[in-house]
Amino acid sequence: MNGLFMENIYKSFGDVNVLNGVNFHVQKGEVHALLGMNGAGKSTLMKILAGDLSPNEGTITIDGIEYQFSSPSDAKKAGIGLVVQEVDTALFPSLTVYENIAADDIVETKRRPFLSWKQQKQRSEELLRQVGLSIPLNKLIHECTLHEKQLILLAKVLSSSARYIILDEPTAPLSETETKRLFDIMKQLKSQGVSFIYISHKLKEVKEICDRVTILRDGTVVHRGDVSQLSIEDMIRHMVGRSYETRKKETRTYSDQVIFEVKHLLIPKTNTTVNLQIRQGEIVGIAGLVGAGKTELAESLFAHTKTTGEWFIRGKRYTFSSPKEAIEAGICFIPEERRKQGLFMSETVRTNLTVRLLSSLTKGQWVIKRKEAEVAQQLIETLHIRPSSPHALVKQLSGGNQQKVVIGKWLQTNSDVFIFDEPTKGIDVNAKAEVFSIIRSLADKGKAILYLTSEFQELLDIADTIYVMVDGQLVKRFLAKEVTYEQLIYYSSGGDFHGTTSPFINKEETNVISS
Amino acid sequence: MEQPVLSSIKKKQTLSPLDFLYKHGTLLAILVVIAYFGITLDRFFTYDNFSDILRSISIVTLVAIGITFSLIVDGFDLSVGSTVSLATISSAAALVLYRQEIFVTLLVPILLGIVVGLLNSLLIVKLRLPDLLATLATMYAINGVQLTYTKGFSIYNDMPLPDGGTAPGKFIPSFLFIGQGEVFGIPFSVLLMLLIVIVSHLFLTYTKPGRLFYMTGENREAARLAGIPVNRYRTYAYVISGFFAALGGIVLASRIGTGQVSAGASFLMDGVAAAYIGFSVFGAGKPNVIGTLFGSILIGVLLNGLTMMNVPYYAQDIVKGVILVGALALSHMQKK
Numbered sequence: 001m002n003g004l005f006m007e008n009i010y011k012s013f014g015d016v017n018v019l020n021g022v023n024f025h026v027q028k029g030e031v032h033a034l035l036g037m038n039g040a041g042k043s044t045l046m047k048i049l050a051g052d053l054s055p056n057e058g059t060i061t062i063d064g065i066e067y068q069f070s071s072p073s074d075a076k077k078a079g080i081g082l083v084v085q086e087v088d089t090a091l092f093p094s095l096t097v098y099e100n101i102a103a104d105d106i107v108e109t110k111r112r113p114f115l116s117w118k119q120q121k122q123r124s125e126e127l128l129r130q131v132g133l134s135i136p137l138n139k140l141i142h143e144c145t146l147h148e149k150q151l152i153l154l155a156k157v158l159s160s161s162a163r164y165i166i167l168d169e170p171t172a173p174l175s176e177t178e179t180k181r182l183f184d185i186m187k188q189l190k191s192q193g194v195s196f197i198y199i200s201h202k203l204k205e206v207k208e209i210c211d212r213v214t215i216l217r218d219g220t221v222v223h224r225g226d227v228s229q230l231s232i233e234d235m236i237r238h239m240v241g242r243s244y245e246t247r248k249k250e251t252r253t254y255s256d257q258v259i260f261e262v263k264h265l266l267i268p269k270t271n272t273t274v275n276l277q278i279r280q281g282e283i284v285g286i287a288g289l290v291g292a293g294k295t296e297l298a299e300s301l302f303a304h305t306k307t308t309g310e311w312f313i314r315g316k317r318y319t320f321s322s323p324k325e326a327i328e329a330g331i332c333f334i335p336e337e338r339r340k341q342g343l344f345m346s347e348t349v350r351t352n353l354t355v356r357l358l359s360s361l362t363k364g365q366w367v368i369k370r371k372e373a374e375v376a377q378q379l380i381e382t383l384h385i386r387p388s389s390p391h392a393l394v395k396q397l398s399g400g401n402q403q404k405v406v407i408g409k410w411l412q413t414n415s416d417v418f419i420f421d422e423p424t425k426g427i428d429v430n431a432k433a434e435v436f437s438i439i440r441s442l443a444d445k446g447k448a449i450l451y452l453t454s455e456f457q458e459l460l461d462i463a464d465t466i467y468v469m470v471d472g473q474l475v476k477r478f479l480a481k482e483v484t485y486e487q488l489i490y491y492s493s494g495g496d497f498h499g500t501t502s503p504f505i506n507k508e509e510t511n512v513i514s515s
Numbered sequence: 516m517e518q519p520v521l522s523s524i525k526k527k528q529t530l531s532p533l534d535f536l537y538k539h540g541t542l543l544a545i546l547v548v549i550a551y552f553g554i555t556l557d558r559f560f561t562y563d564n565f566s567d568i569l570r571s572i573s574i575v576t577l578v579a580i581g582i583t584f585s586l587i588v589d590g591f592d593l594s595v596g597s598t599v600s601l602a603t604i605s606s607a608a609a610l611v612l613y614r615q616e617i618f619v620t621l622l623v624p625i626l627l628g629i630v631v632g633l634l635n636s637l638l639i640v641k642l643r644l645p646d647l648l649a650t651l652a653t654m655y656a657i658n659g660v661q662l663t664y665t666k667g668f669s670i671y672n673d674m675p676l677p678d679g680g681t682a683p684g685k686f687i688p689s690f691l692f693i694g695q696g697e698v699f700g701i702p703f704s705v706l707l708m709l710l711i712v713i714v715s716h717l718f719l720t721y722t723k724p725g726r727l728f729y730m731t732g733e734n735r736e737a738a739r740l741a742g743i744p745v746n747r748y749r750t751y752a753y754v755i756s757g758f759f760a761a762l763g764g765i766v767l768a769s770r771i772g773t774g775q776v777s778a779g780a781s782f783l784m785d786g787v788a789a790a791y792i793g794f795s796v797f798g799a800g801k802p803n804v805i806g807t808l809f810g811s812i813l814i815g816v817l818l819n820g821l822t823m824m825n826v827p828y829y830a831q832d833i834v835k836g837v838i839l840v841g842a843l844a845l846s847h848m849q850k851k
Contacts, residue, residue: 302740304739304740322739322744323739323740323741323742324739324742324743324744327741327742328742335740340734340736340737341734341736341737342737342740343734343737344730344733344734344737344738345733345734346733346800346801347730351726351730355730355741355743356741356742358723358726358727359723362722362723365722365723365724366721367721367722367723367726369721409741
């Protein structure tokens, strides 16, 4: 019996069932796409296959032999290869290409303490030829491009004679030509009997390279079949399911006056530029998948990363070279990594809340404690921060309350522009509702709001205008009331930007609204 | 920074022996050590001895406050010991070799201390070298500078010069007053130390820049994103560290009345230990000036008692090492 069979896999973490009896089959010599939204269970399934996690129930059979992996090296021996998304985490940057490829052999070789480097070099050369890479064997890893590192990792996986190779978002860091080259190599290896499990958000590429597809939703397989018989729209429909209702949106009004504008803002990581306008009282959403460059955009807007561009706030032109300058011009930033970037964890709530207000709370340089306590107490009450003591340490607060502290430090600064990067990450439903109402009330006060997220439903709930971001560029602009969830997924998955007809529009009445 | 009062309230019901040890261990240790020496040594509880202890503590505390500033911004300054030596030599040279009056004698070492701080911050803040390695390098370089300048000889009154004469100047009384004088029976250097402890404590606890120092060290990225000029504060911290080391060097020169080469070397270890012991005083959990003062009192009392018990100075290093390890272990256990 040839092929990879994961049968009836169950996995739960605590009370949460992540996988509910998943059957996943990969045939020999095919590229098999594994699709699903965030949280559908893809990574858990792949971690089980790679020996990182043990399933609660279920069997793994590879080419007729049943396995029980207790470690990643077990999986490796059974022929499973993993090319991780973050290639840098799997390579040794200051070692050479061939040393990296040989690294596993070195670890595995127990009998012979001495290795023949000549042999290793020959073997590496052969493996590199197999993945179509011609670079000097003595090149150091940190001198290689991302694409080269990825192929080196692939060669390394092949060296352990892997027959089933998991590729996790392999094209995310690649240019179009590099993607083409990767696909050519995959096709070639495929013809030699190697199978690939291909995880990607870029559905267009899935159409191009994959033979068959398994789609997961909430830990169950909802579709399995040939890729050629499935349109991108169908894939999205399977991934999303029918549970997303098009909620009735209360109509917000905002003025026509543009109070925040940025022109030719450089995003250094993707080397792209962005233009953006926000009107007074408008909530602008940026929809983008993980890795689309949203955080990079936010950090460029705030001049946290070195960048170039022109900012206009209430008609006045600025160029910023540090967050300090951006803040002084009236921009606030609520960063994605709130513990790392937004909070002083071992300080009190009060200290965190008043960091931007100290100038108005001091006499000379002396902080007036009474005044500070008042201001902090006021903010705590407006934001419903619990516990309501200004002396509580921030690290003792829940995620939602911590987020309110992060937002709270900007509330009384009289700023015009608020940038929220994934503000609901890791907070519960109630806190989310509170954060939303804070954002709405800021907008109602005439602030310009930018809201970046990969949770598209949130944008439909809160934003007035939505831009879709792909690979560091804003590719589409919609009014929130005129766009559907599926369309946002479609465009952010690399769907056709220049197509004349919008997908889903025609079928919307029959499929989406009926839910 | 206010002490984290709330954490103690919350943990009150479960104040384990370890928590108690962490919060009050330093004070307890000081009391135990004093009691022990008081019982075993006849001359320990005398005015002269206490005045002696306080004098030696005053220099360590000044140096340790500088280290505390570098620790507050999450940095480290290994070069303080060499800066003490440099300041000692330069003030002695100004007095003895160049016959300067008090103003220049104080100004030169302090400027040199500030220059060392600027150099450190150039390496660490601008060139982004790791703080330990950068200040290790400046520590050696500065030590080399003061050795080269003196060719390895100490500077003292009436010292012979290479040209055959004797040195034109001498340690003047106004300078010697700093390390040897007394006001109302209290050594001047101790008053100076107390003044500086109080001023730095108030500055760090109750002023805006003081708070921004702490925030810079607590989370540099969050501080930057909150608009705090973190690099400026880190630079200030190293400059302040150099300044206090220089001040320590001046007091040292004045106390011994000569310019001893490499006299400051031992103050690095004492200062670091004092500052780290300070983390735990009253359970602060972070560098703080009052804690640092208690840290240097502990070290000062211990070294004084050991000396009186005729424990040789080289064996005292073992004790210092053990104390530092203990303080570090205690503060890391608390973090967990």
